[in-house]
Amino acid sequence: MKFKSLLLAGSALLSATAASAGGYQVTLAGIKNNGMGGVGVGLSLDQAAMFYNPGALAMVRERGVQVGANFTFARNSFVAEGSNQQRELRNSVVTPVSLFAGFGPQEGKFRAGIAVYTPFGSKLQYADGWEGRTALTDIDLKSVFVQPTVSYAITDQLSIGAGLVVLAHGSVNLQRDIPLPDSYGHIELDGKAETKLGFNAGIFFKPSEKLSVGINYRSKIDAHVKDGDVTFSGIDSPVFAPRFPSGTKFSATLPLIATTSIGFGIMPTENLTIGIDASLANWSAYRTLRFDFTQDINGSKVSESKREYQDALTFRVGGQYKLTSGLTLRAGGSYDESPVKDGFVTPETPDNDRLGGTIGASYNFGKFGVDLSAQYVGIKKRTQTQQDLLTNGTTDRIAGTYKTNIVIPGIGLNYTF
């Protein structure tokens, strides 16, 4: 959820009236979790607990390190209102990577670790000449979060943990076409986010061998881009060129909203683990996306676009079964409410409620292990009409029907100390 939140937020950032990338990011931290519908708040599976619930890290028996990569194939189709022409993305693959390393004494109550992950790193390139070109043509978001984490087991049943979330690297590249009376110009916004801090904290309680429960809270981070570059091209007419001055800089702030989650782990047998998570993302903090420019662009220093997102819930369920001492199989699913209201859908986040299904497997040989996962996320078909846009004062975006499917194969390697 957090990942998705960040992703969405990221896309929003990009989406001035221009746009951002989609809710294409899904929860992509631990490859094991990925195979189980993305559950993890109430579990203590491995080092990736640092992301899902730092409180559970102290209960992860093994110390170890793991790296993972997710190959995100997003396939989007769009038909503008009244049209019959399907527009598809100039497709690209985005590959978020992650690293989790946990340390601590074998029998001690402390665990420490460091997590590096890319919560949003989306890339959307709309078809040349598509109907929404004046809202967005391209968006490319990259981010790297680094999270030093400590966790302490107060008793054998109860542990707590917290991580300092550092937005270590964030970059945004947003492009759209500018409608001139007899042609199109093009604007590109390119900037880096300032380093910002937040936190990720949790409590983990395991009253019996068969049950565990966790609570996790991730704080809001206001990602801020300052002195980003604004580049214009294709504005040849001497009449219009002065209205789009070169050397303009932009700044923008995007709330990477807070998320609260609760999760349960159920272990009916030694080999079977089932997780159930519910999350609430405080999307209502995202009201508008505003860009401030250092010079007038077409007569204004400000570009503002309504978002008016709503808080949204996510439910996840998944399980794993240890088939042999080496092989573990996983499956799961998720249902993710869209924070975007009707009439507010933008090309950078062609969002709707999502239904996801996942499978996964791990194979261990000695201290090494390989994790594989595959996720299929279907974002429900969504139609917004021009009348919806007029009613909400959101005609800076486009009316039509979006449908997106995402396939994300992932692979992880882990080594246990």
Add this chain to the structure above:
Amino acid sequence: MTTTLFRKTAPMLALLGLGLSACQPDLEKDFEPSSGTADFTTYVAVGNSLTSGFSDGGLYLEGQQNSFPSILAQQFAKAGGGEFQQPLFPDNGFNGGGYLKITGFNNGSPTIGPETANLAIVGLGADGKTPLLSRYDGTGNQNLGVPGIRVADVLTPGYGLNNPLGFNQYFERLLPASSPSTYLQYVQERVATLKPTFFTNWLGNNDVLGYASSGGTAAPLTEVGEFTTKYDQVLDALTTSGAKGLVVTIPNVSNVPLFTTVPTAGVIAQVQGTPIPPELVPVIGASLGLPAGAPLPEGTRFGLYIKTSDAKKPIREATAKDLILLPASSFINSAPVSPNLFPGGIGLVIPGASAEVAGALAAISNALPNNLVLDEAEAKNVATRTGELNAAIKASASARGLAVFDANAFFATVASNGIVANGVNNTAGFVSGNLFSLDGVHPTPRGYAIIANEMIKVINSTYGAKVPTVNPNDYRGVKFP
């Protein structure tokens, strides 16, 4: 080990491959075009300049290529429509009869001048003033739009015949040489030859526009009875073999830039707010017969004067309800021409003056010529007649079960709210609004595309069809140098 791993994960990888290929969503089947109860196999378009693709004060190739019938035909083709031939100007005369273009800028305001190169003008008519255009020699014309034609003209023999009494050069070039055919006869011939299954008819605008654009000085408003009779004859010709179609109402001229660009109330306020320069006081005093050195009467001020068709009050001060035509913008405040004391449109007003003095003040003003002002009474005549003719159009359409695009209602909405299409805002503003060309009356290609889309919506709802619309932003607004 590797092989084991591969063997165990192979099914999953296969599943992945399957998932990837099935991943691209298909929406097109949800938006399959269809013709409903209409049949778009053969389409003909009847009308005036708006149907021909007239733009920027002229008919030229680019305008023809972006005419609304051309756009409609292109979209009809997706729902069973066939070829659509237009009487296009030849490549060596692609600027047709010429048109207006922006030639430069003066203090940020565009200067507008004529395009004179690559015209299709081949000579002068027998009347010594009408240019002759290169004749269309094809036989398959489906765009029967004739700029300037009124419904009142459709039964006029020789309307397109090169003759000393005058003629319509656009109709002349569609007909065989020396044909005295009426427009109705031409429509009947086209219907017999093409056997259209679908038509559009957007006639009627010039039955009010000629009056309105001349400030009520030329071309009378067509009488309702005459209009209805002739309009019905055209519809009967089109529907004779069962064709279905769309008719279009007449937009009220008070919603187009030709009549709205000069803000009458604003000009009046500006004129009245200008103090009388001291050096003019003695001159004015003398012309009023005041003793030398005497002050002007209390409250004396400048006023905006217009000439009207009202015999009792041929010159009067303008009110906010008078519509000042776009070409008047260069006359207003132009330098006085001797013996007149005042700049263009300006005169003096003395509040409370006797009728005699007021009349004298009006007489010495530099009033706006009658043909540059559609005064309040004339504007009312136009609005009333437009309403009556539109009622006739709707009744005739309804009697024949035809679709009606209420362009009058549509342009009224556009005039007050503009129209946003795919994220791009368009308004009825002159030059900047994207919709109206440089003549202030005819649409740009963008405007024609938006009109075509509105027509498609009406056709779809009337005939249960699913004709797709176009992206209006693929069509330009006003062209800049």
